[in-house]
Amino acid sequence: MARIMSLTDAVAENVRDGDTVAMEGFTHLIPYAAGHEVIRQGKKDLFLVRMTPDILYDQLIGVGAARGMKFSWGGNPGVGSLHRFRDAVENQWPRPLAIEEHSHAAMANAYEAGAANLPFAMLRGYVGADLPKVNSNIKSVTCPFTGEVLAAVPAIRPDVTIIHAQRADRKGNVLLEGIVGVQKEAVLAARRSIVTVEEIVDELSPPSPNSVVLPTWAVTAVAYVPGGAFPSYAHGYYPRSNAFYIRWDEIARDRQTFTAWIKENVLDARPEDFARYAATTSAKVA
């Protein structure tokens, strides 16, 4: 059964140095507040997993929390490069970053294989592409029925998956809706999971019978963190701050402005500051 606890305790208990950590969110519902708590608690040597590492992973890489990353697209969507990620790969600053690079289709399939307790995923993928030449975790498998050769990648099994969702009930059942990404698979593939939520309610009252519900017995910890996805967004609660994503390009381009931003907004802040930060940041950057 999921325990409803503070964000500080949820991260302290469930994220350990050296862990393989997936903080998922396909543009929507990205767990920024939880990622900032991971930075604040000084977690080390993490192996980060995410299909679309964007600003949050740029921050984790920039502070040196990551030893490596498995990913399929690492950029600031619609804006350009992730400068901290590039600095790590191109100049090994603040430390080298071992990368394991896949395509979206392979990552999505690999999470699904993890959730399904399978050792690997297969797909019609990577035909004519160079990634298999530089990633030894992309192999092939022959169909026993037709002889067709398909791409194979290992299942993703994170030590801990962290996501953000719209709401949970008091038992710890969690509801997500809108663009649901790969979050359900990432939670079910993981040994432990933390879900931060906008609201804790008596009844989930799903507006649609097709909403994604993660039952309390499949989740480790739930933390109430309103605004916890900002500057990404929570469908039905607040929109994405595209202005912040544009502004991040300037903040992250330079090591000093990045470090100053992290100090002010993450290291010297507390978890409960996050809602206030979320409420004021877009005004500040406009």
Add this chain to the structure above:
Amino acid sequence: MTDFTPTEMMTIAAARALSNDDVCFVGIGAPSAACNVARLTHAPDITLIYESGTVGTKPDVLPLSIGDGELCDTALFTVSVPEMFRYWLQGGRITTGFLGGAQIDRFANLNTTVVGPYDRPKVRLPGGGGAPEIASNCGRIFITMALSKRGFVEKLPFVTSMGHGEGGDHRERLGLKTKGPTRVITDLCILEPDTQTKELTVVSIHPGVERERIVENCGWPIKFAETVIETPAPTETELSVLRDINARTKKAHEGAGPGKEAA
């Protein structure tokens, strides 16, 4: 005739490549602008699909990311990302993929991964994302990129997604049954693969563009088809639709944002 920029010409020429019957996997940036201009002009019933899982979207402003709320709010339906890649893309339900890239070669292979060696890159780019499988699993591929020596290169340092590989029947030899890139739309001209060699060949030149400019801006000795036409200039309607959506998008993205509603 109203004045227009090369980028406007490129976007409108790309939009014209699409029809009402297309089910189109849309990349962010120029492809997204082209697809939505098509939807708002001659192809109102086109189905636009973004890799975040939104199917049949009709955004009022262009999304900054592939998962902006606007896309889900206006979608016919939204599916999980594994479902998007497994059932809809790999399942062969998407007729047209629309891609951009940092670099392209004469056989329409694309690079969005690295410039320089993979292990010690000069420039680390975002990576392939959905492109490797979009390129092989969509019925056909359109590509839109500004023509420049930096982008149109003799040899790619890295093939992120395959176009026509080494040319000729390379795709068939690898077992691919889809057409691959059938058109590359630039800011100066339109290229299509030669029917036999699959080398990209100029088939249409935008108004006011000299052949020399095309030759000078391409990183390989570019070929011209026997018959080259002039791309029809943008119409008033096409231009006003494109400018309106760009103005709405600019306003939406630089606004104060959601802060006040966040807490």
